[in-house]
Each structure stands twice: as C-alpha cells, then as structure tokens.
Amino acid sequence: MTTSSCSYCHPENEFVLWRDEQCRVLLVEQTDFTGWCRVVWNQHLAELSDLDEQQRHRIMQVVAEVEHNIRELMAPKKINLASLGTGLPHLHWHIIPRNEDDSHFPEPVWCQPLRPGVVRPLAKNFVDEMKKRLSAAL
Amino acid sequence: MTTSSCSYCHPENEFVLWRDEQCRVLLVEQTDFTGWCRVVWNQHLAELSDLDEQQRHRIMQVVAEVEHNIRELMAPKKINLASLGTGLPHLHWHIIPRNEDDSHFPEPVWCQPLRPGVVRPLAKNFVDEMKKRLSAAL
Numbered sequence: 001m002t003t004s005s006c007s008y009c010h011p012e013n014e015f016v017l018w019r020d021e022q023c024r025v026l027l028v029e030q031t032d033f034t035g036w037c038r039v040v041w042n043q044h045l046a047e048l049s050d051l052d053e054q055q056r057h058r059i060m061q062v063v064a065e066v067e068h069n070i071r072e073l074m075a076p077k078k079i080n081l082a083s084l085g086t087g088l089p090h091l092h093w094h095i096i097p098r099n100e101d102d103s104h105f106p107e108p109v110w111c112q113p114l115r116p117g118v119v120r121p122l123a124k125n126f127v128d129e130m131k132k133r134l135s136a137a138l
Numbered sequence: 139m140t141t142s143s144c145s146y147c148h149p150e151n152e153f154v155l156w157r158d159e160q161c162r163v164l165l166v167e168q169t170d171f172t173g174w175c176r177v178v179w180n181q182h183l184a185e186l187s188d189l190d191e192q193q194r195h196r197i198m199q200v201v202a203e204v205e206h207n208i209r210e211l212m213a214p215k216k217i218n219l220a221s222l223g224t225g226l227p228h229l230h231w232h233i234i235p236r237n238e239d240d241s242h243f244p245e246p247v248w249c250q251p252l253r254p255g256v257v258r259p260l261a262k263n264f265v266d267e268m269k270k271r272l273s274a275a276l
Binding site: 046047048049051053056057060061063064065067068071077078079080081082083084085086087089098105106107108110111112 | 184185186187189191194195198199201202203205206209215216217218219220221222223224225227236243244245246248249250
C-alpha cells in the first residue's frame, strides 16, 4: 500500500473527537458497539514498533485516556483494544466497548454474530464530554 | 471472574520466554500463526487503563520489544496486536505474526478461516533468540 491509496492519509468524513500533530481520536458512527473509537497515528507507519519510545508513550497515553473515558461514560462490561492493520497497514487502534448482551460477546467483533444483540444508545453528551475530557487530559 | 478461576493467575504448562515481577512473555505453541506470543500482566487486572502510567509504559515496552523481535526473526507481512479479554478478563496482549498466505489474511485470526493456509516453521533458534534478546533488552 502507498500513502496515495491509504484512507487514513486521505481521510473523508471522519468524526474527530480530538487531534494534535501526531495522532487523532475518531468516533465510529455506524456500529452496533456504541462508543467504539479509533486512535489513528497521523504519519503513515504500519507497526507499533515503528515508533520511537516517546511516540509509543504518546499514542498509548491517548489510547488509555480514550479507554478510561469510554469506561466512565458507557460503563461497558469490557474493553477490547486492537491494532490489526492487515487490511489497512496504517497504525490505528480500536477501542471497543463490549457488553454481555451485544451481538458477539464473548467473541471478537470481527467474527460472525452469535445473536441479534442489544445496541446501546450513546451516553448523554458523549461527544461533548469526550471532546472536553480529551482536550483537558491530552 | 475471580482470581481463583483465572488461568493466568494459576498458569499450567506456559512456555515462558521471559518474565519479571510485573509481567511475562509466553510463546503460543499450538497455532497456525507460528511465532504468536502473549504478554501477560502478572497481577489480576482487566484493562490497560487499570495500570498507572509507569506500569503502562512497561507493558507496552515489552509488547513493542516482542513485536520488534518477531518481525526480525519471522519477517511477517504484518503484526496484529490485541488485548481483548472478553472471555478471560486478565490483562494480556496478543502479538500475532500474519502473512498473506495464512488461513485468515486479511481477516482477524479469530474469524472463520478463508483457506487452508500455509503454516510456517518457527525460525531457526527462535526460542533461544527470543530469550536472549528479551533478557538483554528488558
């Protein structure tokens, strides 16, 4: 993959909750796992170990801060974290709130669903709260 | 889940490549994704954001070091990182080498296989090299 064909290098219609010069936090809008966020490293790199130590500390600080606030605002049973990138090798983290009555629990969200599943509403003021909290903490 | 029923609190038959008082690196032995390793936090915690900053730096340093050496020794097309824990909520990271001819590429390894897939042999001296390198770096 070249950067010219990478959708994280040429984003369209991203719902940005926070960003700086190194990375950004996106809300996934079309999902049954409400509150799913992504942390995207702005530069086109594939792997966590392509970052230097300070860069790795920073992206994982952002991931942990997003996770912490999703837990506070959505109170999920569990959080899934994943940096896969086999389809799109541009470093990005998934932060996915999971609940026992969701369509896939306890299986990963990328597998076949086990049941129709309950889709929760986004917590009241989720977007405003995430923007405010991330801006204050990061 | 209580610690008494947690298999990471009461491990059996783990193939340990490295450990200290905070966490350990395991080789997954029965897998079609040869070189798959896990980093397990020794204390029974569920989420990355349950760690303090220094603990988070440490576990992610270990994850990145394992990833770096799997890349050097196995030369995979991509690495998948994941901390899921929906089935077993004890903080542990998967570091999974992926190749285009594996059974699932580009889908996650937890989904249905797409093809029989090529299973690579473990790199020559993989276990000894990982033990030596992790011990030197960590």
